[in-house]
Structure formats: C-alpha cells, structure tokens
Amino acid sequence: MPEQFALDDFPCELLLNGMSMHSVGTRRTSERAGDFDIVVTDLVLGAFSLHSGFEIDIRGGDASWRRVSLNELKAVLRKSSLLRVADLPKASEIAECQLFARVDDIEFPDWESGGVSNLGREEACVRYVQRVLYRVGIPHLVAGTTFTVPSASTARIPLKRAGFRRSAISRSALVEPRTNVTVQLVQREQRR
Numbered sequence: 001m002p003e004q005f006a007l008d009d010f011p012c013e014l015l016l017n018g019m020s021m022h023s024v025g026t027r028r029t030s031e032r033a034g035d036f037d038i039v040v041t042d043l044v045l046g047a048f049s050l051h052s053g054f055e056i057d058i059r060g061g062d063a064s065w066r067r068v069s070l071n072e073l074k075a076v077l078r079k080s081s082l083l084r085v086a087d088l089p090k091a092s093e094i095a096e097c098q099l100f101a102r103v104d105d106i107e108f109p110d111w112e113s114g115g116v117s118n119l120g121r122e123e124a125c126v127r128y129v130q131r132v133l134y135r136v137g138i139p140h141l142v143a144g145t146t147f148t149v150p151s152a153s154t155a156r157i158p159l160k161r162a163g164f165r166r167s168a169i170s171r172s173a174l175v176e177p178r179t180n181v182t183v184q185l186v187q188r189e190q191r192r
Contacts, residue, residue, distance in 0.1 A: 012060040016055070055067065058076065104162070106128070106132060108128050145183045150188055151187060156185060165177060167182050
C-alpha cells in the first residue's frame with residue numbers, strides 16, 4: 001500500500017489542478033533506482049500517480065501558494081523526514097496489501113427489522129459493502145444495491161472474505177447472509 005501521509009504529517013498543503021488533495025502517498029517505482037511516484041486518491045477516480053501534466057501548487061507553513069513541478073514536489077518530500085525511498089512499497093506490494101487488507105473487524109451496521117420493508121436491511125448491507133471497499137481501497141459508485149467498480153473480479157475477493165457468497169441467480173451478484181440482500185458488482189468500462 002502506498003505510504004499514506006496524514007494531513008498533519010505531510011510537509012505541505014497540495015492543490016492538484018486547483019483541487020485540494022486529502023489523500024497523498026508515495027510508492028517506489030521499479031524503473032529507476034531511488035525514484036518514486038506520488039500517488040493521490042480521489043473518491044471517484046481512485047488512486048493515480050502524478051505526472052508532469054498536472055498543475056501542482058503547494059503551500060508550506062505560513063507561506064503563500066506556489067506552483068511547482070513534479071520534480072520540485074519530489075524534492076520537498078525527499079528533504080522531509082517522512083520519505084525514505086528504499087522503504088517505499090512496489091506497485092505489486094501495494095495491490096497485494098489492498099486486496100488482502102483485514103476486513104473481519106469491520107462492524108456490520110445495525111438495522112431495524114420490519115415485516116413490511118426490506119429497506120433497512122438493504123441500507124445496512126450497502127453501508128457494509130462501502131466499508132469493506134473503502135478499507136481495501138477500491139473506488140466505487142453506488143446506485144441502490146449496485147456497485148460500479150474498476151474491476152468486478154477484484155472487488156469480489158474482499159467481499160467474499162467479508163462473508164458474502166455467490167448468488168445462484170447471477171455470476172456478478174453476491175448475497176450477504178445476515179440480511180439475505182443481493183448486491184450487484186458492475187465493472188466500469190475503461191475510457192480510451
């Protein structure tokens with residue numbers, strides 16, 4: 001998993017194309033020794049690494065905002081005690097940690113059981129799925145009990161570890177056994 005910096009620990013405030021970033025991390029790249037990627041996470045887009053095409057503004061301490069290049073931002077991070085490039089995980093390690101992050105300690109939301117409506121059960125199940133996907137770092141969009149994710153097969157792994165089982169009706173659906181609610185995983189098409 002990328003080394004995530006708490007906002008209080010990150011050496012500067014960061015604007016990316018004018019948008020404030022709240023989740024910033026780093027990961028080692030295998031291309032060049034000593035180099036690293038700066039990874040930000042957006043709730044809709046998911047995690048992505050910065051490149052020179054972004055407009056990057058930083059503000060440290062009481063200073064005003066200033067535009068920096070990607071290399072200048074990396075230099076700021078190298079100078080801070082937060083970053084030791086040799087300790088950064090590789091992309092494959094990040095994926096493995098996210099995919100197999102612990103999900104057994106996530107509490108299942110309470111719901112009121114009523115004989116007339118399934119809405120309370122569905123809402124509890126949706127909140128539970130959101131908690132699991134958030135824990136493992138899988139971005140998602142929700143519409144009812146349908147979850148749009150970058151990879152349905154990848155999202156299925158932590159949900160099965162959290163107790164969901166495959167639906168007998170559809171290969172892309174999973175059933176939560178406590179509520180008997182079915183959730184659908186839909187893979188988002190990649191834009192080219």
